Amino acid sequence: MAEHRQEQSAQDAVLTRIGQLVMLHHGGDREEARRRLLALWTELGEDGDPLHRCTVAHYLADTQDDPFDELAWDLRALTAAEEHERAPAVRALYPSLHLNLAADYVKLGRTEAARTHVRKARRSARGLGDDTYGDGVRAAISRMELRLGEGGLDHLRSE
Numbered sequence: 001m002a003e004h005r006q007e008q009s010a011q012d013a014v015l016t017r018i019g020q021l022v023m024l025h026h027g028g029d030r031e032e033a034r035r036r037l038l039a040l041w042t043e044l045g046e047d048g049d050p051l052h053r054c055t056v057a058h059y060l061a062d063t064q065d066d067p068f069d070e071l072a073w074d075l076r077a078l079t080a081a082e083e084h085e086r087a088p089a090v091r092a093l094y095p096s097l098h099l100n101l102a103a104d105y106v107k108l109g110r111t112e113a114a115r116t117h118v119r120k121a122r123r124s125a126r127g128l129g130d131d132t133y134g135d136g137v138r139a140a141i142s143r144m145e146l147r148l149g150e151g152g153l154d155h156l157r158s159e
Helices: 002-026 030-044 050-062 067-082 094-107 111-127 132-147
Strands: none
Touching (some): 002 030, 002 050, 050 067, 067 094, 094 111, 094 132, 111 132
């Protein structure tokens, strides 16, 4: 029992660190946030908790200047999520992960790949709650669908 609490405390500490680095990025220090997130990525290693790896990669993507690097980090985030996909916290990330990939592919001019990921985002968004997070993600998916000409009922045909 004490061992489980210790493990949970360590897990919470990593999530707290990630949150602090995200705040650093949102506060305008993109370079420092990227440097510290990369250090945390290295610290977690290949065998690190998949949820932590997914979260760090997800936020590292946002700190990239090059769209190809952003795509690479978003793909790493999706891979880490797939390693831990049964956890509810990870399933809740899928719509956002696919939406980010759709945006990456738009930046790179790869419209069909973007459409594939926005459809996956829409399908996975069914599992989101009716709360602020879920509403925000669904609205962002709708905006991306419209941008890609996937609005209306088009996304239903691919299911």
